[in-house]
Amino acid sequence: MSNFLKRGNLMWEGSRMMLPEHIQALRERKRKATHDPQPNLTEDELTELGHVAMDSLYHTIEVTVVYWQDGYDQRVTGVIDEIDSLGKRLKLNGEWINITVLKRIDRV
Amino acid sequence: MKKVIFLVDMQSFFASVEKAKHYHNLNRPLVVSGDPTRRSGVILAACPLAKKSGIQNGERLWEAEQKCPGLVTVPPHMQEYIDNSIVITEILESVTDLVEPYSIDEQFMDVTHSQKLFGDPYEIASYIQHEIHSKLRVFARVGIGENKVLAKMACDNFSKKNENGIFFLKKEELEDTLWPLPIEKLFRAGGKMSQHLRRRAIRTIGELARTDVNKIKKEWGIHGQVLWMNAHGVDYSPISLTSTNGQKAIGNGMTLPRDYSEKAEIKVVLLELCEEVCRRARLAQVMGQTVSLGVSGASYEIRTGFHRQQKMAEPTNMTMEVFRYACDLLESFWDREPIRRLHVSLSSLHSDQTIQLSLFEEQRGENIQLGYVTDELVKKYGKTAVIRAASLLPASQVKERSAKIGGHYK
Numbered sequence: 001m002s003n004f005l006k007r008g009n010l011m012w013e014g015s016r017m018m019l020p021e022h023i024q025a026l027r028e029r030k031r032k033a034t035h036d037p038q039p040n041l042t043e044d045e046l047t048e049l050g051h052v053a054m055d056s057l058y059h060t061i062e063v064t065v066v067y068w069q070d071g072y073d074q075r076v077t078g079v080i081d082e083i084d085s086l087g088k089r090l091k092l093n094g095e096w097i098n099i100t101v102l103k104r105i106d107r108v
Numbered sequence: 109m110k111k112v113i114f115l116v117d118m119q120s121f122f123a124s125v126e127k128a129k130h131y132h133n134l135n136r137p138l139v140v141s142g143d144p145t146r147r148s149g150v151i152l153a154a155c156p157l158a159k160k161s162g163i164q165n166g167e168r169l170w171e172a173e174q175k176c177p178g179l180v181t182v183p184p185h186m187q188e189y190i191d192n193s194i195v196i197t198e199i200l201e202s203v204t205d206l207v208e209p210y211s212i213d214e215q216f217m218d219v220t221h222s223q224k225l226f227g228d229p230y231e232i233a234s235y236i237q238h239e240i241h242s243k244l245r246v247f248a249r250v251g252i253g254e255n256k257v258l259a260k261m262a263c264d265n266f267s268k269k270n271e272n273g274i275f276f277l278k279k280e281e282l283e284d285t286l287w288p289l290p291i292e293k294l295f296r297a298g299g300k301m302s303q304h305l306r307r308r309a310i311r312t313i314g315e316l317a318r319t320d321v322n323k324i325k326k327e328w329g330i331h332g333q334v335l336w337m338n339a340h341g342v343d344y345s346p347i348s349l350t351s352t353n354g355q356k357a358i359g360n361g362m363t364l365p366r367d368y369s370e371k372a373e374i375k376v377v378l379l380e381l382c383e384e385v386c387r388r389a390r391l392a393q394v395m396g397q398t399v400s401l402g403v404s405g406a407s408y409e410i411r412t413g414f415h416r417q418q419k420m421a422e423p424t425n426m427t428m429e430v431f432r433y434a435c436d437l438l439e440s441f442w443d444r445e446p447i448r449r450l451h452v453s454l455s456s457l458h459s460d461q462t463i464q465l466s467l468f469e470e471q472r473g474e475n476i477q478l479g480y481v482t483d484e485l486v487k488k489y490g491k492t493a494v495i496r497a498a499s500l501l502p503a504s505q506v507k508e509r510s511a512k513i514g515g516h517y518k
Contacts, residue, residue, distance in 0.1 A: 003321045004337060009348045011334060012256060015296065017211045019514045020360070020388070022190050023352045026209060029194060030353075 035071030039103045052105045053090055056080040066104040067097050077108060111220045112229050113347065115251040115259040116200060116236060117267070121213035122153035125192050126182045128245035137161060138180040144169040146365050147448075148515050152184055186513035192244055199239045203232060206347045214263075216256055218347040233274045249273035257343035261286060261295050279341045286341070287314025295338050301331070313339045355392060359400075359453025360384045362505060363515060367406035367446035373503035374447065375435065380499060380506050381452040382431040387486070389454055390479050395423035395463070396454030399430050401437040404449035414441045415451075422466070423458045426476055430454065 041049070056063045057080045064077045082091035088099045118124065122140040127133060137158035142148035151172050154163045161176035173179055193212045200207045203226055206218035219232050226232045233250040240248045250273065251263025262277030265286070277285060292302045294313050308327075310316050316324075317339035324332040337343065360381055368374050378401075389396055398419050405412030416437050424430060434452055466472045485494050491510035499506045511517060 003333070004342050004344070005330070005333060006344045009345045009351055011296070011343070012208075012210065012216075012345055013348075013351050018209070018352070019186070019190070019212065021186070021513045022193065022209070022212055025190050025194055026197070026352050029197075 032071070036068065036073070037071075038101060039068050041102065046099065046102070049099075049102055049105045052107065053080050053083060056105075056107075057083055062108040064104075064106050064108055065092055065097065065102070066106075068101040068103060073103065109220065110254045111218060112223065113253055113256055113259040114217045114219055114229075114233065114236075115210070115253075115256070115263045116196070116215050116217065116240075117249045117251070117263050118196070118213040118240075119247040119249060119268075119273070120153050120155050120159070121192075121246065122184060122189055123155040123158070124153075124246040125189055125244070126185075127155055130180075130182070133180050136178065136180050137163075137176050138182065139163060139169075139172055140184050141169045141172070141181050142184065142516050147363055152516065184516040185518065186516050187518040190513070192246070195244060196240055196246075196248075199243065200236065202239070203236065206349065208347045208349065208351060216259065216347055229276060230274060234272070237273065247273065250275075252276040253341070254279055255341070255343040256345050256347070257295055257338050258341045261293075261338070261341075264295070265289060265293050277341070282317075282341050283314065286339075287312060287317060289313050291316060294335060296331075297335055297338075301328075301335070304328070355394070355457060357453050357455035357457070358385055358388045358392065358394075358396065359451060360388070361402065361449060361451030362509065363449045364447070365505070365508070367448055368503065369444075369446040370503075371438075371442075373501075374438065374442075374450070376498050376501050376503040377450060377505050378434055378438065378452070379427070379431050379496065380504065380509075381450060382434055383427045383496070384509075385452050385454050386425045386427045386430055386479060387483055389425040389457070390460070390483055393460045394457040395425045395460045396430075397423040397456040397458065398454070399433045399437070400451075400453050400455065401434050401441075402449075402451035402453075403438070403442060403447050405443075406446040406448045412443065412445060413447070413449075416441050417455075419456070422464045423456070424476075425454075425460060426479055428475075 052063060055061055060079050062077060062079055064075060066073055066075050076092055078093040080090055080092050084090065089096045090099065123138055126140055127138055138155045139151050139158050140153045141151050149169055151163060151165055151167045151169065154165060158176055158179060163172045163175055169181065189212055193209065197207055197209060197215060200215055200217050204217055204219050204222045208216040210216055219229065222232060226235060229252050233252060236250060237248050240246055249263055249267040251259045251267045252275065253259035253262050258277045258279065262275045266275035266277065267273050289312060291297055291305050291311055291313060305316065310319060316336060321333065321336050324336050362377065362381060364377065398417055400415065400417030402415040403413045418433050418437055420429065420433050463473065463476060482494050492507055495506050
């Protein structure tokens with residue numbers, strides 16, 4: 001056995017005094033640093049999503065919408081209430097979502 | 109190529125932050141003190157001026173006031189210190205991306221490959237000092253070494269005494285620098301361990317370093333070997349960027365405002381601790397299967413108490429389930445003496461996406477959901493929006509703790 005132990009970062013992680021709130025803040029910062037870029041769907045992909053959205057609107061079918069917000073994916077499930085084709089946005093559970101931030105719409 | 113590791117330590121961090129805010133007190137001795145009417149009422153930080161009159165961290169406020177007339181006392185603002193600490197992390201990251209916070213006022217960094225851009229270690233160190241001081245008015249000390257343990261000991265033993273706050277502890281020169289120091293100055297040699305070593309006629313770091321490692325291993329095992337390595341300045345630990353990522357356990361502890369001796373009283377705060385721990389688990393979307401309970405007895409002289417853990421039947425983040433096991437532990441190991449401090453933690457963490465439904469307990473799924481719903485309420489309306497009826501009892505600490513971080517006001 002060698003006289004020198006190699007045990008990774010154990011001595012330091014075991015001896016440090018970190019407040020949970022401090023670790024939380026560090027994590028939050030790291031999370032923010034790893035932002036996703038805004039999605040940029042092609043016309044074809046948007047048309048595809050449009051079909052699913054229209055079906056949901058006319059036949060009250062539940063869908064899951066995944067959209068981008070400040071670097072993160074948000075996920076909402078519900079029936080699409082309204083589609084504003086001029087404003088390029090759709091309404092789900094009372095909230096407007098711009099189609100430029102859409103990532104996916106799937107039937108539940 | 110030898111690495112160049114820094115340990116950057118803030119001089120009287122809390123006190124310096126407060127001084128930067130209260131600029132008119134710049135030339136007066138200042139201390140940051142916890143609430144003097146409670147147990148947390150000790151000196152958390154004293155500025156260099158206050159330290160000159162002999163004030164030490166951890167003293168009671170009245171002791172400090174006696175030593176130093178005209179002392180300015182300010183309450184702590186923990187959230188600000190955390191925010192400032194993160195600003196410092198950002199400053200350090202402008203030099204290298206290899207930065208690892210070690211505590212709220214100490215951070216490691218690896219500048220090996222930043223030397224081409226920023227100059228030699230001394231230049232980088234004074235650049236960092238300047239950046240931190242101009243942004244936050246806090247004086248930073250830098251310990252330099254070829255690994256973390258050397259950097260840490262350079263900072264603790266030399267940089268803090270240096271005029272410019274910078275010291276490079278070189279491995280080749282240990283015999284003249286580190287080794288003459290008393291054994292207590294060795295990193296990780298605590299009071300008890302130093303006593304043991306002194307009893308074996310090991311009084312300086314050098315005497316430990318010159319002792320045969322096999323003898324040390326035989327006597328003190330791995331811990332002795334680690335100390336021997338530290339004395340030789342050998343440490344293979346990397347600067348870890350992920351050390352705050354993974355969570356192995358979630359735990360919270362609290363020091364009680366007075367000693368609790370009634371079981372009913374203890375259970376009230378135990379339940380509140382379980383709630384806090386479970387809430388953090390739910391927030392992190394995990395469940396734990398092992399619950400551990402630590403209890404410290406009231407007396408400072410005769411240290412009593414226990415730390416025991418128990419595995420639960422299923423992973424859970426339900427407050428009541430965890431509480432039941434914590435109570436079991438309390439019942440079986442508590443010596444019925446008054447207690448000063450409690451600690452609950454949850455480990456063996458699993459994802460909360462899969463749960464074991466119970467055959468005997470139809471409501472389990474709903475009960476688990478209940479926790480998440482209360483969390484939503486708490487998130488929206490504040491920590492005291494929904495509390496358990498037991499928390500209305502005088503023993504409760506919920507109100508007190510909701511305004512605090514690390515036992516001190518935000």
